[in-house]
Amino acid sequence: MLYYSTKNKQHQVTLKNAVLHGMPEQGGLYLPTYIPRVDEHFIKKLKKLSFQEISFSLAKLLLGDDVPNAVLDLIITDALNFDTPLIPVSHRINTLELFHGPTLAFKDVGARFMARLMSHFISESDKKLNILVATSGDTGSAVANGFFRIPGINVFVLYPSGKISEIQEKQITTLGENITSVEVDGNFDDCQALVKQILSDEVFTEQLDITTANSINIARLIPQIFYYFRLYSQLEVHPHYLSISVPSGNFGNLTAGLLAKKMGLPVYKFIAATNVNDVFPEYLKTGVYRSRPSQTTISNAMDVGDPSNSVRISNLYKANLAKLRQDLYGASFTDDQTRKCIRKVYDTYNYICDPHGAVGFLGLEEYISKNPRIDEAVFLETAHPAKFKDVVEQEIRKDIDIPDRLNMCLKKEKISVRISKNIDTLKDVIIEKN
Numbered sequence: 073m074l075y076y077s078t079k080n081k082q083h084q085v086t087l088k089n090a091v092l093h094g095m096p097e098q099g100g101l102y103l104p105t106y107i108p109r110v111d112e113h114f115i116k117k118l119k120k121l122s123f124q125e126i127s128f129s130l131a132k133l134l135l136g137d138d139v140p141n142a143v144l145d146l147i148i149t150d151a152l153n154f155d156t157p158l159i160p161v162s163h164r165i166n167t168l169e170l171f172h173g174p175t176l177a178f179k180d181v182g183a184r185f186m187a188r189l190m191s192h193f194i195s196e197s198d199k200k201l202n203i204l205v206a207t208s209g210d211t212g213s214a215v216a217n218g219f220f221r222i223p224g225i226n227v228f229v230l231y232p233s234g235k236i237s238e239i240q241e242k243q244i245t246t247l248g249e250n251i252t253s254v255e256v257d258g259n260f261d262d263c264q265a266l267v268k269q270i271l272s273d274e275v276f277t278e279q280l281d282i283t284t285a286n287s288i289n290i291a292r293l294i295p296q297i298f299y300y301f302r303l304y305s306q307l308e309v310h311p312h313y314l315s316i317s318v319p320s321g322n323f324g325n326l327t328a329g330l331l332a333k334k335m336g337l338p339v340y341k342f343i344a345a346t347n348v349n350d351v352f353p354e355y356l357k358t359g360v361y362r363s364r365p366s367q368t369t370i371s372n373a374m375d376v377g378d379p380s381n382s383v384r385i386s387n388l389y390k391a392n393l394a395k396l397r398q399d400l401y402g403a404s405f406t407d408d409q410t411r412k413c414i415r416k417v418y419d420t421y422n423y424i425c426d427p428h429g430a431v432g433f434l435g436l437e438e439y440i441s442k443n444p445r446i447d448e449a450v451f452l453e454t455a456h457p458a459k460f461k462d463v464v465e466q467e468i469r470k471d472i473d474i475p476d477r478l479n480m481c482l483k484k485e486k487i488s489v490r491i492s493k494n495i496d497t498l499k500d501v502i503i504e505k506n
């Protein structure tokens with residue numbers, strides 16, 4: 073399968089190229105040149121399959137020409153070694169819990185798969201790869217964990233000193249081995265600027281094979297398609313009007329859902345639920361896409377003012393707003409509504425949402441109230457509530473149990489290299505590891 077750039081359909085590359093470079097040089101994002109469809113028989117027998125079996129069948133359809141079956145099987149078994157259970161919350165409403173991976177956020181799915189696929193592609197050429205990633209929190213921990221102990225790959229995670237939560241910092245800085253955490257005296261933009269500076273230094277990047285692992289890599293999107301099918305496989309009966317609410321920031325998660333539907337998954341409607349950073353819901357309502365600086369909220373992994381995957385969505389629908397509205401409903405919510413929702417869902421249904429999942433729940437509730445015929449509804453839970461302990465405990469008025477894997481990492485010692493915003497110091501850190 074070839075992948076084309078949203079900026080220029082004629083610009084097509086192999087999967088290997090798309091995965092190792094992440095983004096086309098002239099801008100735009102990669103999408104598959106055709107979307108394979110599953111048959112009805114596959115949908116009917118989903119119930120009998122495990123998450124890994126479902127994922128393998130879909131991966132074969134999507135990547136089968138590019139990766140040998142045995143390798144694909146290994147990548148999936150290793151990357152997706154946790155399930156995504158569907159949990160009933162109320163009559164008609166369920167949640168798909170995507171936080172059972174090592175860093176307790178759904179980004180584990182994409183990061184773990186991408187890491188193993190990259191490792192496969194570089195193993196063919198006996199190269200060593202250095203990956204630089206700047207993070208404001210969650211992406212860094214998922215990427216660091218995803219690449220931990222992956223042969224042939226060194227990872228450098230740059231994060232702003234003192235500006236991420238203790239949990240996030242511990243998740244990045246306690247791994248060691250092939251993961252180097254670089255604590256930068258500055259803010260997130262400074263970290264990102266350092267990464268960009270290194271990547272644009274052609275001599276240095278040639279010499280050491282340096283790339284980045286950002287959220288727009290197609291290898292992160294593909295495995296996210298799998299859990300929408302896993303969702304369907306856990307439904308008791310096949311609903312007529314299945315509606316799925318996706319708490320969204322950069323819209324990668326939602327793009328994967330729309331691809332699942334195009335592959336033949338019977339979803340009636342997707343709900344794009346955001347916090348006050350509502351560029352996309354606004355676009356759905358008005359037809360005008362107006363990007364703007366992001367605002368800080370309690371669902372901070374969704375504080376995005378110009379969602380990168382909107383070009384993919386627009387491309388998949390050939391910019392046809394009417395068609396897009398058929399599949400997608402948009403809604404946005406304030407922090408105050410989100411807090412009240414966490415409280416209400418706990419008091420009424422005894423389920424603990426994290427702030428991102430709560431935004432998803434609100435989107436679903438709003439949509440169902442306007443469409444009473446909806447017979448089955450699911451919101452995605454993208455992070456474990458323990459990751460947002462302070463906000464959640466205030467609303468549910470009791471302590472949250474911290475999962476063992478998080479407790480273990482909180483007890484470990486932080487190891488980081490602290491640097492000023494200086495490109496030469498960063499180069500030294502990278503050279504030392506090679």
Ligand SMILES: *Cc1c(COP(=O)(O)O)cnc(C)c1O
Pocket residue numbers: 177178179210319320321322323324325326373374428454455
């Ligand atoms: C990244 C993230 C999101 C947003 O996902 P997108 O694919 O960027 O829309 C939502 N919730 C959590 C917890 C996240 O970490």
